[in-house]
Amino acid sequence: MLLSLEPRGEQSRPMLWLSPLLAAVLTLLSGSLLFALLGHDPLETLHTLLIAPLADWYGVSELLVKALPILLCALGLAVAYQARIWNIGAEGQLLLGALAGSAMALQLLDMDSRWALVWVVLAGTVAGAAWAGITAWLRTQFNANEILTSIMLNYIALNLLLFFVHGPLKDPAGFNFPESAMFGDASRLPLVSEDGRLHGGLYLALLALVAVWVLLQKSFLGFQIKVLGLDRRAAGFVGFREKRLVWFALLVSGALAGMAGVGEVAGPIGQLVPQVSPGYGYAAITVAFLGRLNPLGIVAASLLMALLYLGGENAQMTMNLPQAITQLFQGMMLFFLLACDVLILYRPRLKWKWAQRKALAEATT
């Protein structure tokens, strides 16, 4: 090996900041190379992918609309991941939140008071938490691996949603399309501004952001979660209750994912449809790690992820680029980000001496 990695022994502060920049540069370079090989002008493609979507207020508001559910899910996941509880089930928790929120909204079609919205959001949030609660129960009661159970619950959630949208919750006046009736206005999240689709979910997300930030950075509960994640034995030694913390982390995680789900149906969509989420819950896993499980980092990462979603759609529409290419671009970015993170803990070293060593070895034998 010409290149070797040596442990630094501690985190390198400058690299903590430099690594995302380095990753961005590498992504842009190799992305350009990829587009050039495919016969597209690299600069134009990058412009279409990354800059054109933000050209006007509508673009920015669309970016926020996409970023909100990702942000909510990722904030919740950060709480669980700090405790080293690998909740992969944000997608299912989100779908369950959307389903329960819709069911509530359809019950309250005739209600005019603003309480309708409160009930809808509450129903979705509680349902998401409950869905995560199943994982928590299996984990604390039977020591079942939460990765497996939460993934499997994702599929169950999706099929539950499909069942309800094709069956009990289908709009009787909807010409047999698999969708529910439109919610009443009182159950919808109000728009933030006249133009665009940005909705009141923004406030929910900001609230969640502050709450998770306080929880993880300031509160003793967050400290317990961190200790549990870093060192289970030390947590037991001082009497932190592991089971309670696991329950708490998963419930928060599920509640925020459920809130994201209900925010979608009560926000931009306005009814229950089979395609509530294009995989927000999975994208949030990446976002949570990209943001280094730090609430503020997660904000940046979810905006970036939303931009890639939008840019991908834009490139499909204006440049006829297949979706696979934009996914490839996303993948490259994630790869470089994670690869550059290695530099935080390791120092690369070129082994130019290897030839000398070889000579030495031959001399001694």
Next chain:
Amino acid sequence: MPTPTSPPRLQLTAISKQYPGCLANDRIDLSIAPGEIRALLGENGAGKSTLMKIIYGVTQPSSGELRWHGEVMKMRDPAMARGLGIGMVFQHFSLFETLTVAENIALAMGTAAGTPKQLEPQIREVSQRYGMALEPSRLVHSLSIGERQRVEIVRCLMQDIKLLILDEPTSVLTPQEADELFVTLRRLAAEGCSILFISHKLGEVRALCQSATVLRGGRVSGHCVPAECSDLELARLMVGDAEGLESSYPKVSGGLPRLRVDDLSWHNPDPFGCSLSQIRLEVRSGEIVGIAGVAGNGQDELLALLSGETRLARGEQARVSLDGAPIAHLYPDARRTLGLAFVPAERLGHGAVPDLSLSDNALLTAFQQGLVSRGLVQRGKVRELADEIIRRFAVKTPNANAAARSLSGGNLQKFILGREILQNPKLLVAAHPTWGVDVGAAAAIHRALIALRDAGAAILVISEDLDELFQISDRIGALCSGKLSPLAATAHTEAVEVGRWMAGEFAPVAPSHSPAAAPAAAPL
């Protein structure tokens, strides 16, 4: 014995090993003659392990020369070292517990040596020749620690051994077992085998070794003949001019009972673990009670029951009580509220979270000392506490933001102990407080414990280090197979007697509630 004409068996010249950010060995010279028993002395972190790994071929030196029988060698890997006749017994055994002695030895020797069955007679022969009784067909998990060590040694002796390296071999043995080991080692040396004996126990180095090389901070700080040096001189070579190395503390008899363990029995669900039976123990205010014992005789289990990591059912809550209040069913934090403090055996990963800063690690156990208000961590107060611990207990660290894992063992132990002491505990339970800690830090830790005792706290120390227990404890007992010997005043007890208790030779505890009045242990 070495003669001037024959080359030494092993000679190291100016061996250096550079790790990133750390010069582990700095121009080390060392030579061993055939039949010589040489001690390699030094604190943790002095570079002993690195040097051994270089000799055994585990790692390569950055520079320097290694001569074997006068010839320059490059030790490529442990297989090559074994081929030359170098054997090594590590501190932590590498044995498969579910296999027999013969199978373990056959595994290590490779297929060429034969099947386990074929090896059995040879194993018997070797173990008898060197006075190490060993039954080849026994399963390793049924062996005591001392016997397991014999397996490791016999494994080395099965080949034509020229140099045997032992890494702190006596740390897991009772004094009697250690003496038996020394007999074996002397016999081996008499046959011409060189022995490199790594230790930090000065007494046994003096008893066994003809010569000693002392390392400090990666360098050789001196060569000497242990028999001609005092403990203090050796300790000075190891740590430099540390103060308060030699001190004896007055013994006291304590006041009112603080901790009471009453007929505590606990069944261990782990089949290889140790169950406790009828532990009866009392620690009074203003005294230190020491519990000796070879590792794995129920220490971990007893500690977990005292700390609250293992809890008893409510019906048995009175088995452990603090100042008369039953606590056996309580979680650790509830016990801490009542005045218990605890220093676990493992510093990193148990007593402190390696990746968290010292500040956060101060918060870890001191969170009930007004550091949390309305659920929020009071960062300023936490920082003050951490700074105070660092200052009062002379913890060497850049600042309180340093991660726990970046501290040396001794410094981290001072921090953990300081953290517990500053909470003004009524009862402090400390497990192996100076294990793997350098002499200077150990003295500081002992002084801190004595000061806490004199301030009226009750202290229970569980340790494998008999010297330490005799130095600081006022009453002493020993654990063996989950049973606790009666406690006796340290001033009237001999090490040999405690050694017998460690081997299980004591009468069952009399049903008396005053351990001081319990009869002295009767040897069987």
